[in-house]
Amino acid sequence: xxxxxxxxxxxxxxxxxxxxxxxxxxxxxxxxxxxxxxxxxxxxxxxxxxxxxxxxxxxxxxxxxxxxxxxxxxxxxxxxxxxxxxxxxxxxxxxxxxxxxxxxxxxxxxxxxxxxxxxxxxxxxxxxxxxxxxxxxxxxxxxxxxxxxxxxxxxxxxxxxxxxxxxxxxxxxxxxxxxxxxxxxxxxxxxxxxxxxxxxxxxxxxxxxxxxxxxxxxxxxxxxxxxxxxxxxxxxxxxxxxxxxxxxxxxxxxxxxxxxxxxxxxxxxxxxxxxxx
Numbered sequence: 266x267x268x269x270x271x272x273x274x275x276x277x278x279x280x281x282x283x284x285x286x287x288x289x290x291x292x293x294x295x296x297x298x299x300x301x302x303x304x305x306x307x308x309x310x311x312x313x314x315x316x317x318x319x320x321x322x323x324x325x326x327x328x329x330x331x332x333x334x335x336x337x338x339x340x341x342x343x344x345x346x347x348x349x350x351x352x353x354x355x356x357x358x359x360x361x362x363x364x365x366x367x368x369x370x371x372x373x374x375x376x377x378x379x380x381x382x383x384x385x386x387x388x389x390x391x392x393x394x395x396x397x398x399x400x401x402x403x404x405x406x407x408x409x410x411x412x413x414x415x416x417x418x419x420x421x422x423x424x425x426x427x428x429x430x431x432x433x434x435x436x437x438x439x440x441x442x443x444x445x446x447x448x449x450x451x452x453x454x455x456x457x458x459x460x461x462x463x464x465x466x467x468x469x470x471x472x473x474x475x476x477x478x479x480x481x482x483x484x485x486x487x488x489x490x491x492x493x494x495x496x497x498x499x500x501x502x503x504x505x506x507x508x509x510x511x512x513x514x515x516x517x518x519x520x521x522x523x524x525x526x527x528x529x530x531x532x533x534x535x536x537x538x539x540x541x542x
Contacts (some may be wrong), residue, residue: 268312269330269348273297273305278323281313282331287319306512310368326351356514365502365518371452371510381447388454393421395461399468403457405530406497408464428526429453432504435522436512443509452507456500501527505539 269275275425280286280294290300293510312327323331333339333347338539363369375381396403402411405428411417429449436444467489505523509516 268308269334271305273301274309275334276308277313278327278331278334281321281323281327283321285318286314287320290481290526291321300513303515307368307509307513307515308372310516325395329340338498348528364517365499365501366506367455368506368510368516371448371455371507375445375448375451375510378447381445381451385451385454388451388458389421391452392454392457392461393418395458395465396421399465401461401464401468403461405533406460406500406527407493407531408460424457425450425453428456428504428530432508432511432523432527435526436508436514438521439522440512440514440518442512442514444508448507452504454512455507459496459499459503460493463492470542497527498524 269278276295277291282292286294288302292299295302297305309327312324312330313321314324314327316322329351333344333351336344336347338346374384375379390401396408396417397414399408400410400412400417401408402413403424403538404420405424405472407446429446432449432453433444433446436442501523502520504526505520506516508514508519508523512519
C-alpha cells in the first residue's frame with residue numbers, strides 16, 4: 266500500500282487504466298518533473314510496463330489493483346485488503362526479480378539517512394563476518410585466500426569505497442545524475458553478500474566434506490568458476506538495483522552500468538595477475 270497510496274501514483278494508475286500513454290502524454294497529464302516521474306514509474310515497476318510501441322500501460326497486476334480501487338461494493342478497508350492480497354500473490358518471475366534485483370528491499374532500507382547508515386553498518390558487519398569465516402580477502406567483485414585479518418578488513422573497505430565511487434562517477438558521467446552516497450555504499454555492501462556467502466560455503470565444504478562425497482564436485486575448477494560467475498552476476502544485479510534507487514533512474518539503465526563495472530573490475534584483476542577464486 267505504500268507503493269500505491271500516493272496521489273501521483275494513484276493518478277498514473279487511473280490514467281493508464283483508460284489506455285496506454287506515451288511519456289509526453291503522461292508527463293503533460295501529471296504536470297510533474299522528469300526526475301519525479303521516473304521515480305514514480307520505477308516505484309510502480311510491477312504495476313506499470315511499456316508496450317511494443319514504448320507507451321506506458323498497466324500490467325495484469327496493475328489492472329487488478331485498479332479494479333480493487335474502483336470496486337464500489339467494497340469499503341476502503343476491504344479495498345486495501347484486496348490490494349494487499351493481489352500484490353502478495355505475485356508471480357515466480359516477479360519473485361526471482363526481487364531476489365536478484367532487489368529494489369523493493371533497498372528502498373525501505375535506505376529511506377532515511379540514519380536508516381541507511383545503520384543498514385550499511387549491519388551489512389558491512391555481516392559481510393566482514395563471512396569474509397573472516399572463509400579466510401578470504403575481498404578484491405572488488407572477487408576473493409582470494411589470506412591468513413591476515415587486517416588484510417581481509419582493509420581490502421573490504423577499499424573494495425567498498427572503490428566500487429561505490431565508481432558507481433557514483435558512472436551515474437554522473439553517463440546519465441548526468443547525482444546518486445545518493447549512503448544508498449550507493451549500502452547497496453554496494455549488499456552486493457558483496459552473495460559472493461561472500463559463496464566463499465564461506467566453499468571454505469566450509471572444502472574443510473568438512475569427506476573425500477568421495479557428492480559435495481566433492483565443488484573441487485572441480487570448472488564448476489567453481491561457473492558458480493563464481495553466477496554469484497558475481499547476482500552481486501552486479503544488487504548493485505544495479507542500488508544505483509537505480511540512489512539516482513531515480515530506471516533499473517534497466519543502471520543494470521547495464523553495474524555489469525560494465527563488474528567486467529571492468531575483473532579485467533583489472535586479470536591484468537594484474539590476480540586469481541578469480
